[in-house]
Amino acid sequence: MRALRIETPEGVVFSLHLATPVLRALAWSVDAAVLIAASLVMGRASGTLAVIGADWANAIATLLYFVSSIAYGMAFEWYWRGQTLGKRLFSLRVVDAQGLRLRPAQVVLRNLLRSVDFLPGAYLVGAAACLLTRKCQRLGDLAANTVVLRETKLLEPDVERIAPAKYNSLLALPHLAARLRTRVDPEAVRIAAAALALRDGYDPPARVELFAELAGYFRSLVEFPEAAVEGLTDEQYVRSAVRAIYAR
């Protein structure tokens, strides 16, 4: 997954996940469906204007469809801070390429340049540009200096469920717990947390083997005094280690 790294003036570095061309295409297909539905509704509505004449009703329908197809992206991206209905559905958001807020000129410019990105049909130019550019930008994004991000739905880890608050002998030694936090691989913590969450679903022999391996890994990182780990089973050791890593 491609990411956009931004360094703030305070020297803090953070990453934003860039949306893939496939996700963007899915979001666009939703927007296209919304526009088609809107045009059908407008077509019906303009039928009711027949009292002012079929000619004027047709003219109003043509102009309404044209304006809505151009203004749809601009209005939604401005009002919803970089999101259209399709982008909202797929958790995508347009932002300034420097991580700043979108400006009205950027919203309008990237939407005006859709006409080039759409060429020769089905956004082929835009898709090619997305694949070739480092920040996955279509030509409209390049001109407006914008990127499309994928917002991940972030939930705080449920430590209470996987490792309930009990007396934790590892936390009684904060300097060693801190050393564990500096040395542990985040991926290993994720695996250990997942193993604890699913522990009741394993076959007993597999459960013993899995937690023995995980406990072996954590023990290899930091050696706690015998008094602190005495009587702890492998599973209890892993639970205490995970709890100590989150320092709750």
Add this chain to the structure above:
Amino acid sequence: MLDKLRVEPGWRMSIQDVQRLHYLYERCSADLVRLDTFSTEPLLRAYVESLVSRAYAEIHETRARSGKLRWRTLVAAFPRAFRRHLGAFGLAVGLTLLGCSFGWFAVRADPDSKAVLMPFPGLLDPPATRVAREEGARTDRLHGQKASFSAMLMTHNIQVTVMTLACGVTWGIGTVILLFYNGVILGAISADYVGAGYTRFLAGWLLPHGAIEIPAILLGGQAGLVLAGAVIGWGERASRVDRLRRVAGDLLSIALGAAALLVWAGLVEAFVSQYHQPVLPYGLKIAFGLLELGALSIFLARAGRV
């Protein structure tokens, strides 16, 4: 606060809210730095990163707010943007004239090339046939379809203009091709009618709407060339991002101005241009077109000056 800003984009924070947001941003930033030192759950890092990134966008946005859009500001911004990029407009005019010359000489040298150069089937008839048919018409051939014809013309011309602007992002190649091609069509039509001796008909037909429509498309070309200049950046020390940021406002002003002109041109083309002598004398139509062109020139040259 960040959730409220997302749900209510127009929410204006009080000074206390701003201070609180800044304080929380600094704390979150410090936590993120700590997370870089202390390995932990990736989800936790991603969560803090998302908070920092959202707050960063709010706190570090220092570009001046444009404030409320005012009609008078918009009207003044268009001619100002036009005048700032006169060179690009001149180049757009030059490219179109080059295309005109090509179309003119192609049709004069080989009249059969008309079928290739003109995309509109209605223009393929010999000029004499069309003039006789339209001048001799006893009924209104656009009766009951003038408004929809006008709407079709507006949307089509705005699409052409937007495309001419947008193609600037292809280092201007697309813009140059479109300007040249529009010139070729114009030159071919002119050669056809002038060569057949129908210059007054041509002027009476084209000037009322063309006096606005052609400059509007040239304005689209101007904006496209400005965009191309920013993308290429010859002899500029500023980065591409800065160059594009600098011209973005002007591009929008020109695009909006050109679109407004094309709405007018669409109305005139459907309601005026299609009616010829004896319904509307050519002298009157030509004078109307010249008047429009003069008014547009004065507007672009004088409006918005301090």
